[in-house]
Structure formats: structure tokens, C-alpha cells
Amino acid sequence: MTWWNRLRRRTQMEEQLEKELRFHLEQHAADLMARGLDPQEARRRARLALGGSEQVKESCRDARGTRWLEDLLQDFRYALRSLGKKPGFAAVSVLTLALGIGASTAIFSAVNPILFESLPYPHAGRIVMLWDVFNGARSRVTFHSYRELVERSRSFDAIAVMKPWQPTMTGPAQPERLEGQNVSASFFRALGVSPALGRDFQQSDDQFHGPNVAILSDALWRRRFGGDSSILDHQITLDDNLYTVIGVMPRAFENVLAPSSELWSPLQYDSRHITNLDTQEWGHHLRMMGRLRPGLGTDQAKRELDTIAHAPVAEFHRPRWASLKYGFIVDSLQDEVTRGVKPALLAVLGAVILVLLIACVNVTNLLLARGAQRRGEFAMRAALGAERTRLMRQLLTESLLLAIPGGALGIAVAEVGVQGLVALSPPQLPRLSAIAVNFTVFVFAFGIATLIGLVVGIIPALHASRSDPQSGLRQSSRTTAGRHEQTRRTLVVAEIALALVLLVSAGLLLRSLERLFAVAPGFDSSHLLTMQVQTSGHRFDDVLDDVENSTRHRFFAQALHAVRDVPGVAAAGFSSLLPLSGDQFGEYGVQFENDNLGGGYNVFRYVVTSGYIETMGIALRRGRLLDDRDVASAPPAVLISESLAKRKFRGQDPIGQRVHVGPLNRPWFTIVGVVGDVKQTSLALSQPDAVYITTDQSWFVDDALSLVVRTRGDAAVVAPAIRKAIWSADKDQPIVRVATMDDLLTASAAERRFALILFEAFGIAALVLAATGIYGVLSGSVTERMREIGLRSALGATRGNILALVVRQGMILTGIGVVIGLSGAAAASRALVTLLFGVSRLDPITYLAVTVLLACVSVIACWVPAWRAARVDPCVTLRAE
């Protein structure tokens, strides 16, 4: 018979037990009667000899071995009943836990793949990033440095280089600008991944003037070619050239270094003319990655690379700017991927752990308060013979009954939370596709739920079982502040302190973001629509010397003309660089006429059409703006930014001074005006040196220009009409990155905003939980002190006195919590430093404001129980004793 069968036959066995004992008693009584006792006395003696029949039955049930399960069911039913009697308590506990578990699960789901899981490649720990060193910082490498390492280094299974590639695919469908990468043939081997269909790149593909071949991502293959495997060996048109598709990557392939990349083609750089220094092969623009040989550490690899760097050989000539004399920087791929977001994620993780802690403390407090109210009940049960372990088990069951639904509901919260997180996430967040509530996380949540149930259950169980039944019974109707209440007060203090830490962090982030958006970007962002217009295809291959008459220049001029005719457009202009758009590689060296040789400034170079500066609303400080006079045949004119003017000319008039922008063999540009500074990369960064020249007078035309349009009404509304106007000039040119300037401003602070939103949510949750905690403790204490309060008012205490008594009790707790919390917050703010802007981590205003907020909330939380206490009718409470 298994225990399950026995359990099912419980009723039957109970009956048999009853029958067996009855037989014994009757038989014994009959024997005694045979010896001459009267029936009543005989039965009494028989019962005495057997002992208490209920206790015997109980021991027999124990002996049967199904006891634990029966007890469990009984505990379970009892717990359900007793929780059902206090639905408010049960709901608050379950919701609190769900919140804590849900929030931490959601954050863990997001953080886990980014910070803790290894990257989705075989032996991902062996993949490293390799950087050249410039001014002590990481710098991209040149092609020839890469070639030298490939030839000379022995530390790697494969070394690969890559650069972004944005070809436009034309064909039967609309032109589409794709995100891709030009890579060395070893790229996929270095990652340890091979195509699911077709073949990987070979060395023969990656030759100067080699074959046009491409490998597609699974997503692109399905989107554009319907997942048809006959695409292999067929040709597609990219930038007017035919490329043969040789492979398709697996669906699960994740390109962590360029997540939006959808196709790859070989780099095909020229490895022959190493002494020709004026080539792209000697430009610092490639990212380099390597797969270490098994068993080799990063340090060993770095030592070998540095040895190579410090021992040039004749075969590999090196120019001054790629001398490698500072060696290499070697990072793990994981570090490279997470570097940008780690501070924010760790801060958020810390915050959510605080929330979880507060949630646990809160539930513990609720259970303790309940335990206190039930002391009479437990004392009664103990007096009736319930064992201490039995009582503890009962309480543990009740805690678990709260924790498990809390965990289940928490997972639902997490599911919603993860979706919210992905929607909110800053664009820099890597591995977005890997973020989901997964099994690990599920286990994590349930583990936490169970653990909390046990931990939270233990404390009241310890209190209840420790209590001496006699004193418990005596105190069942009135309790004095005992040890359990001390514990609860300590917990409330902890809760307040934790909430304060979160609120201060949220406050600091809020102030940072305010400061950030208070920074003047240098232009007027309202009613400003922006987009990037690309030119691609062989039609733009004509002579580059005659900029003004080039097809590309004509296309941009026609497009601008058409855009200005669109109704609702007030002004429009093109620029090679768009502030806050993430445009890179806009920095050039400039040299003023009287600069020393080798001197000069690194500035942002804006190549603009006339009207750009007016459209943006950039202020003119001196002189004039660029206009239609500044054509190719006119003397070259340049505007410089205010800070560059200040730095270079120090109070002298810069107008009329001359400067070289770009190649030194071009004619001098004459400064015709000074304009206000503009934030280019981010509101937080101050890089104000800039020059502006016209597209007509530039020595080349960029193949992509950003259009800015000042609109009369809502900027987003005119976008379709503007796109149509541009396509009226050439229907094949892709238009990307359409966004209002306000959107760009918001996006530029995305990471801080992300952290802020989470901290605000957590801070509010913490505040509510802490308030609940204070309320719970005071209200419990008022209930327990009813008699004392009644006595006090009978002896003449006014309502005001009583009110003050209770509020003071709450405020003392708050005060202690605030003091501890303030020091905690000061320590915790260290972790936030990288996310702050324009605010000290010890900003007194934030600390003060948060303290006041917390104090107000806790006064409100105190007020309700205090009010109840003040309305105590002494006659009623005193009589109740």
C-alpha cells in the first residue's frame, strides 16, 4: 500500500482504529465485570488503563506514516481559512510580494543576457577586441596594422576587421537602405559561427577587386526573398552593382557588435601598396576582433601584441600615425558590448534589489503584526497540546501560501515589465533581442518567492512558538510592547531607510535630467523636422573635381528646391552633420593662417547649403551668414563657432582672418562670420569648436546629407510630402532617419531617462511600501494599546495629547530611518556618478526635498491610526477588560 492509497483510505482506517479501540475497552471492561466490578466502574477502569483515547488515536495516526501529508493538507486548509478571514491582509501581502518579485524578475531578465550570460558564440570568452592606442584611449586600427598582426601574431585562431556598410538595394521593390558590414574573410570564423545555408567567405573573396559576394542575415532573407533557398548563387543589386548571394546566416545568429546588420560582404582592401600613405588602408577606421587560441589568456595575448608593436620589421612599414608605439588595448568582447550601459544597469539592478528588500520587510512586518494579534490563538493551541514544531509548520505554510501566489503574480508583472523595459530601453542597450522572461528567470522568481516565504515565515513562527502559553493566554486580550514589536519597529526603520536611498537616487537622476534639458543646444528644436538623404549608384560616379556640376550636387540642389516648395515649409537646408543625430566622423583638423606648423584645432566641419543656419535657428554673433553669394567661383568663405573664435582670437576681430579647412593645398577660407555654439554629440558634452562651409565651396560632396526643415505647423505631419518632394528629384534615393529635432533631443538622453523612469517607479513603490509599513506598525500598536490609551484619556489626556502620542511614535521611527537612509544614500550615490549631470551626488537640495517628502508621507501614514486612537472612548475600552 503506498502512502497515497493509505491516504485515500483514511476514512476507512479511522473507522477501523475506532472499532479496534472500542473492542479493547469493551473486552477489558467485560473481564473486570467478570471479576465482580459493577459495569460503570469497570468501564471507568478500562478507560483509565488505556489512557486518553484521542491521544492514543493521535499516536496511531503518527505511526501510520502519512502524518506529514495529512498535516500538510490540514495546515493548508487551515491557512486558507485563516487568510480568507483577513482578505485585506492576504491581498496586500501577495501584491507586495508580486511587486517585489515581478520588478526584480523583470530587471534580472533584462540584465542577465547583457551582463552575466556569455555571448551567443561558442567559447565566447575567447573573443577579444583589439584596439590601437591614441592619446591613451582606444582607437580603431588601420588595415595595414591588421595585416601585420595576421602575419606576425601567433595568439589567435582568427583575427578579423570590420566597418559599417550601408548599401542601397534596388530591384523590383522600393529602394531600401540596408545596414551591413564590410568584413575580412575571417569575420565569421572569429565569431565561431558559420552560415546555415551556402558557404562562408574564403580568402579568395577578400582580394582587391575580388568578386562581389554577400552573405545575408536570416531576417533579410525572409523579409526580401521569402526565405527561398534558391536565392543562393543568385544576384542582387546593391548600389547599382550586382552581388552574388553565397550564404544565409542561421536564424539564431546574433551580431552583438552591429545588431542591426543584415548583410555582409568582403572588405576587399588593397594590401599591396603599403608605402602609399594617402589611402584608406592607412586610415584608422576598422574595428578589430580576434579569437584567442584555446588556453591563452588576454594578458598573454596582449604581451605578444605589444612585443610585435615594439619590434617593427622592414616588411611592414609604418607611418607616424600608425606607429603602434603605445602597443594595443585588448578587451573581452563582453566588456566591449556592455561598457556603455553597465553603470546604468548595475544601478538599476541595485535599485530593484532594494525594492525587493523593502517588499520582503513589508510582508514580514505584516506577518509579525498578524502573529501578534494571534498570540492568544497560538497559546490556546499550545495549551491543547500542539507541538512547537507543529505551530511553526502551520505558520510556514501560511507564509508559503502568500509567497507562491506572490511569485506567480510576480511573473505576470515581470512579463509586462520586460515588455515595458524593451520599449523604454535606450538605443545603446545591447542584445535587446535576447531580453525575455526565460526559464532561468522563472526559476529565479520562484526561488525568491519560496525563500521569502520561508524567511518571512520563520520570524513570526519563532515569536509565536517561543511564547509561554500561560503568559500568552493571559495576554490574549491585551498585549504590551514586547520583543516582537521591537522587531517590527526595527523593520519599519529599515524600510524607511531603504526607501530614502531609492528616493534620493531617483531625485538625483531627475535633477540631472532637468539640468541636461536646461542646457541650450544652440539651436531652436521646435517645429524642426530632420532626415538623412542618401545618394547611391553609379549615376553619381562623375568627376569629383568639379563639385558644382557633379550629379550629386545637382541632385541635392534640386531636392532642396522641391522641399522649399512644399506647403507648410518655412525654411530648409542641408548639412553634412546633424547635431544629436549620432553622426560620426565629422571632425577635421583646421589650421589658421598664423598657427604654428603642426598646430591647429580639431573641429566639427559642417558642409551646409545656404539656409541651413537660418533654418536651425543658430545665432549669428558677428559678421554675416553663408548665402547664395558663396558659390564655387567666389572666394571661399567660412563661419566659425563662438568658442573657437574666443579660444583662437581672444578679443580680436576674427572676421577677415584666413584658415585651412581640410587639405592644405586648397585655397584659404576667409572667416566671414561667427555663430553660436551647438551641441553636436550630446547635451552633456561640450565640444563647441566648429566651422561651417558651403557645399559649393567644399572640396568634395558627402554622399549623405541631413535635411533640416522648419515647418509652420506640426513638424511630423509634413514628412510624407517632403519625402515625395525629394523623390521628385530622383526616385531611387533612400531617405532614412526621419525624426523631429525634439525626438532627437529626447533620444540623446535616453540612457539617463531609462534609468530615471525605473528609479522613479521603484522610488514611488518604495515610498508606498514604507508608508504601508509605518501605518501597519502604528495601527497594530494602537490596537494593542487601546486600554492604555483609554486609561490615559480617562485620566484627562485630551484628543490632542493622544494624537501627538501616536504621531510622535511614528515620527521617531521615521527620524531614525531618515538618518540611516541619508548616510546610505550618500554611500549608494557613488554608484550613480556616471549617470549624473550638473548635480553633485551629495546635492543638498535633493536630499532635503526627499527627506521632506518622506516626512510628509509618514505624517499622513501616522495620522490615520493616531486619529483612531484619539477617538477611543475610555468607557468602552476599559469596560472591555
Next chain:
Amino acid sequence: MPAKSDLPQGTLDLLILKVVALGPVHGYAIAQRLQQVSRDVVQVPQGSLYPALHRLENRGLLAADWKETETGREAKFYRLTRKGRAQLETEAASWQRLTKAVGLILRLSQGGAK
């Protein structure tokens, strides 16, 4: 009336097995038999007899059937299983070894006193 002794820990099971080994018997009869055979020296706590019976049944050392007694009443009769018999033999042997050893030690200390 001779002085009554409490049963040493764990011996109740052994005694029950021995009594049941003589043939199927119900709980009350076991209690009676133990008391009679030990000439009232062994005080069988009736309250612990039934839990012990149930424990032995649960461990598969005893089996039980409901049968009629000679007085025509239905009672639960316990009998020894094969496993129970083996257990009885081992426990009886070890009990004898133990008492012998204890006896030896007691005699030794008496000798020393002389």
C-alpha cells in the same frame, strides 16, 4: 505485589513480535498475555501498545485481518509476516547477547567488590 518495571526503550516491539509469533492474536489479548507472562513485572502501557502495533504493521512486520473471536465479536487479529519473523530472530539474538554481556559486567563488578 511485585515491583513494576518500565520497559527499556525499544523492547516493547520485541515483546509484541514474540507474542504475535505464537499465533494470530488481537490487541487486547497481547496486552493480557504480556502482563500474565511477565507475572505482572512488566507494566505494559496500553496507550503505547496500539501505536506500536500500527507502526509494526506499517513497517510490514505484522499483518492484520478482521476475524471473529470465540465470543462472536469482530476483532483485528495480528499475525507475523515473513519479514516480521526474521526481525524477531535478529532482535531476540541481539537482546540475548546484550543481556549476557550486561550480566557479565555486573558479575565482574561484584567480584571486584569482594
